[in-house]
Amino acid sequence: MATRVGIVGIGHTRFGNSSEYDLADVMAYAATDALQDAGYLEKRKEIDQVIVGNMASGLFVHQSAVASSLISRMDMEPVPAELVENGPASGASAIKIGYMAIASGMCDVVLVVGGEVMRKVSGWMATDIVATMLHQEAEYNMGLTLPSFGGMFTRLYMEKYGLTERDLALLAVKNHDNGAKNKYAHIQAPVNIEAIADGPEAEVVNNYVAEPLRMYSTCPVSDGAAAVLLVNMDSPRVKDFKKKPIRIAGIASATDTHCVHNRTDPLQLNAVRIAAEKAYKMAGVGPKDISFAELHDAFSILELAISEEVGFFERGKSYLAVRNGETRIDGRLPINTSGGLKSKGHPVGATGVSQVVELVRQLRGEAEPGRQVKDPKYGMAVNFGGFGNNVVAVICAKE
Amino acid sequence: MFIDFSQYEVKAPKIKAFKCQSCGAIYYPAPMICSKCNARRDPVTGKGWETFDLEGPCTLLSWTRAWNLPEGYTKKYMLFGIVQFENGLRASGRLEVDNPVIGMKLTATVIESDERPGKPVKVFVFK
Numbered sequence: 391m392a393t394r395v396g397i398v399g400i401g402h403t404r405f406g407n408s409s410e411y412d413l414a415d416v417m418a419y420a421a422t423d424a425l426q427d428a429g430y431l432e433k434r435k436e437i438d439q440v441i442v443g444n445m446a447s448g449l450f451v452h453q454s455a456v457a458s459s460l461i462s463r464m465d466m467e468p469v470p471a472e473l474v475e476n477g478p479a480s481g482a483s484a485i486k487i488g489y490m491a492i493a494s495g496m497c498d499v500v501l502v503v504g505g506e507v508m509r510k511v512s513g514w515m516a517t518d519i520v521a522t523m524l525h526q527e528a529e530y531n532m533g534l535t536l537p538s539f540g541g542m543f544t545r546l547y548m549e550k551y552g553l554t555e556r557d558l559a560l561l562a563v564k565n566h567d568n569g570a571k572n573k574y575a576h577i578q579a580p581v582n583i584e585a586i587a588d589g590p591e592a593e594v595v596n597n598y599v600a601e602p603l604r605m606y607s608t609c610p611v612s613d614g615a616a617a618v619l620l621v622n623m624d625s626p627r628v629k630d631f632k633k634k635p636i637r638i639a640g641i642a643s644a645t646d647t648h649c650v651h652n653r654t655d656p657l658q659l660n661a662v663r664i665a666a667e668k669a670y671k672m673a674g675v676g677p678k679d680i681s682f683a684e685l686h687d688a689f690s691i692l693e694l695a696i697s698e699e700v701g702f703f704e705r706g707k708s709y710l711a712v713r714n715g716e717t718r719i720d721g722r723l724p725i726n727t728s729g730g731l732k733s734k735g736h737p738v739g740a741t742g743v744s745q746v747v748e749l750v751r752q753l754r755g756e757a758e759p760g761r762q763v764k765d766p767k768y769g770m771a772v773n774f775g776g777f778g779n780n781v782v783a784v785i786c787a788k789e
Numbered sequence: 790m791f792i793d794f795s796q797y798e799v800k801a802p803k804i805k806a807f808k809c810q811s812c813g814a815i816y817y818p819a820p821m822i823c824s825k826c827n828a829r830r831d832p833v834t835g836k837g838w839e840t841f842d843l844e845g846p847c848t849l850l851s852w853t854r855a856w857n858l859p860e861g862y863t864k865k866y867m868l869f870g871i872v873q874f875e876n877g878l879r880a881s882g883r884l885e886v887d888n889p890v891i892g893m894k895l896t897a898t899v900i901e902s903d904e905r906p907g908k909p910v911k912v913f914v915f916k
Contacts, residue, residue: 518859528818531910532882533862533902538869541853549891601854649818651871651879656850 393493396628396635397786399428399619400747405576405735408613409509413451414459417442417505420615420740421464424501428619429632434464437619438497440471443484443504444739449519451507460503477523478688479643479775480504481616481742482782486641488620498622504743505615516611520738523776525649537608539650539777540689541600546657547691548602551706555602559587560712561690562606562732568719569729571761574744576612576735607690612735616744636750639768640673640785642666650777659699661781662772666700669783673768677701680785681766682724682752684745686774687731696772697725700783724763727752742773742782749786802899802911806843806878817843817878843880847872847897847915850879852889861905872897872915882913 401423408416425431442457453459457471476483481504488500508516517535524530524539547553563583569575586596586606596604621628623635644664647653653660670676677700685700687693694708702723703711711717717725728734728748731741749769751757771784806817812826821830830838852870868884872895880897896916901909 512860514858514860514862517857518861521859525818527910529881531902532869532912533858533867533904534869534881535855535857535859537857538853538855541855542851542869542871545853545891546851597856598854599857601856603853649881651850651881656871 393495394623394637395489395492396621396623396637397618397746397750398621398631398633398635399424399430400750401425401427401617402574402744402747403614403616404574405612405614405737405744407509408507411507413447413453413456413505413507414463416507416613417456417460417503417615418463420505420617421460421501421503424617424619427633430619430630433630434466435469437466437469437499437501439488439491439500440466440469441484441488441491441500441502442471442473443480443502443743444473445475445477445480445506446519446522446738447506449522450516451510476780476782477775478686478736478738479742479773479780479782480739481744482746482771482773482784483643483742483775485618485620485743485746485784486643486782489638489641492620492622498625498627500620501617502620502743503615503617504740506737506739507613508611508737509613513611528649536777537600537603537689540608540691541603543656543695544603544689544691547695550657551709553694553709555604556587557709557712558604558607558690559583559596561687561693562586564712564718565687565726565730565732568727568761569733571758572729572734573758575729575733576610577733581606603689603691609688609731609736612737614735614737614740614744616740616747618743618746618750635789636753637787637789638784639675639787640669640671641782642668642672643780643782644668646779648776648779657695659695659778659781661778662696662699662774662783665781665783666772669770669785673785673787675768675785680723680768680770682727682763682769684728684730684748684769684771685725686741686772687726688736688774690732692774693725693730696774700770700772719761719763727757727761727763742771745771745773746784746786749784753786753788802901803842803844804899804911804913805840808839808841810837810839815876815878817880843874843878844897844899845874847874847895849884849889849891849893849895849915851891852884870915880913882915885914885916
């Protein structure tokens with residue numbers, strides 16, 4: 391039987407502007423939260439391995455070797471520590487590597503921390519740094535950015551399936567409703583459809599970022615960190631923790647072409663579909679078993695496209711489910727209960743870990759009133775690296 | 790005194806596509822291994838591979854007007870698009886048309902761009 395891996399501790403900073411703080415301190419705050427949550431702070435030097443997810447600290451804050459830095463901030467020497475980088479999917483990749491460390495038999499207890507401080511640089515520079523994950527010669531050098539690809543993807547989807555800008559605004563309303571109740575969210579404020587789509591000032595309030603994507607269809611630039619403490623559920627050490635584990639039932643990743651233009655069908659996110667299929671198979675479940683999901687809505691269109699690729703909805707039909715309220719917190723399949731990247735924020739290296747923290751909060755029944763999913767059994771997270779060229783899917787289960 | 794101004798002639802910038810001589814598969818940008826026949830491409834010698842200029846007629850597949858340009862770009866906004874060439878290759882680049890429409894016929898040209906620090910880079914402009 392395969393080793394069972396569970397999450398016994400979670401930690402999270404409030405996402406937003408932490409640019410006055412050192413990245414290692416921001417990550418240490420979330421990590422300490424996770425250790426306290428697990429009742430393991432005093433035993434932290436007994437942790438077998440620390441894995442840090444971070445995308446670009448060298449560019450954003452001119453800092454390298456952040457895993458080593460984190461260890462020292464937390465007085466955890468000589469615990470081994472390494473960094474995992476997979477663009478905006480660094481966080482979930484770090485969890486996957488942590489899972490593999492336990493499944494390999496090398497470790498029983500692994501601390502995974504994802505973090506990023508992006509707001510020390512200007513918005514223009516942050517856009518440029520994130521764009522460095524594109525193909526340098528064929529995309530980055532052209533001046534293309536991630537929002538540009540989000541805009542082109544959205545236009546194609548609209549042309550093919552009839553999606554409207556108002557539909558995207560409805561997603562923002564839904565996600566801000568959830569984020570407004572999430573103590574960790576960057577933007578803890580609801581928005582209404584009048585203000586961002588229907589009203590006379592909507593064009594000004596909700597201006598274009600990369601047409602037809604508008605500001606309320608695009609995530610903010612955020613700082614923050616999140617952490618999870620993983621344990622081998624079949625080890626006697628599982629009794630050392632005060633919280634019952636939430637099991638990682640499935641975790642998998644897949645890749646796609648680096649250049650977006652080289653995909654046979656630019657609207658198909660193959661890496662999402664394959665990662666999800668592998669995670670479902672590992673968990674022994676299918677899309678119908680999922681109670682709620684955290685999907686990487688760096689651009690609102692991605693929440694729709696990912697929800698179709700993982701099998702929640704037919705291709706081209708997910709926006710109709712949003713119109714019907716099916717993905718609201720009280721709907722048939724709540725999506726982005728945390729507020730998603732749109733409202734909760736998107737510190738790139740932290741996001742994948744943050745998504746899994748949300749799965750654990752929901753499965754434990756610890757989400758804030760008004761955004762707790764009723765009796766969830768399986769939660770799914772999809773963390774999207776590049777423009778879909780390296781994607782991680784995670785399924786967590788309540789035991 | 791005769792001055793040969795031709796020595797100052799600036800060659801038009803080109804972007805190269807690649808053809809595997811073993812199986813005829815074409816690529817942009819350059820691969821290191823042919824996905825059809827697994828032939829290896831040595832970027833130093835180029836042996837076993839041909840190059841050709843990627844330019845000329847193409848069709849617009851999608852486009853955007855980007856308002857949040859990265860550091861170094863001083864324009865208010867820029868248009869970008871993805872096109873398909875007649876040989877089936879696709880490319881991403883800048884778009885210079887007034888009213889872009891998916892499916893419209895364009896011509897791909899190449900310029901040198903120096904918006905960012907460092908050496909100028911070659912950029913597709915679809916007109």
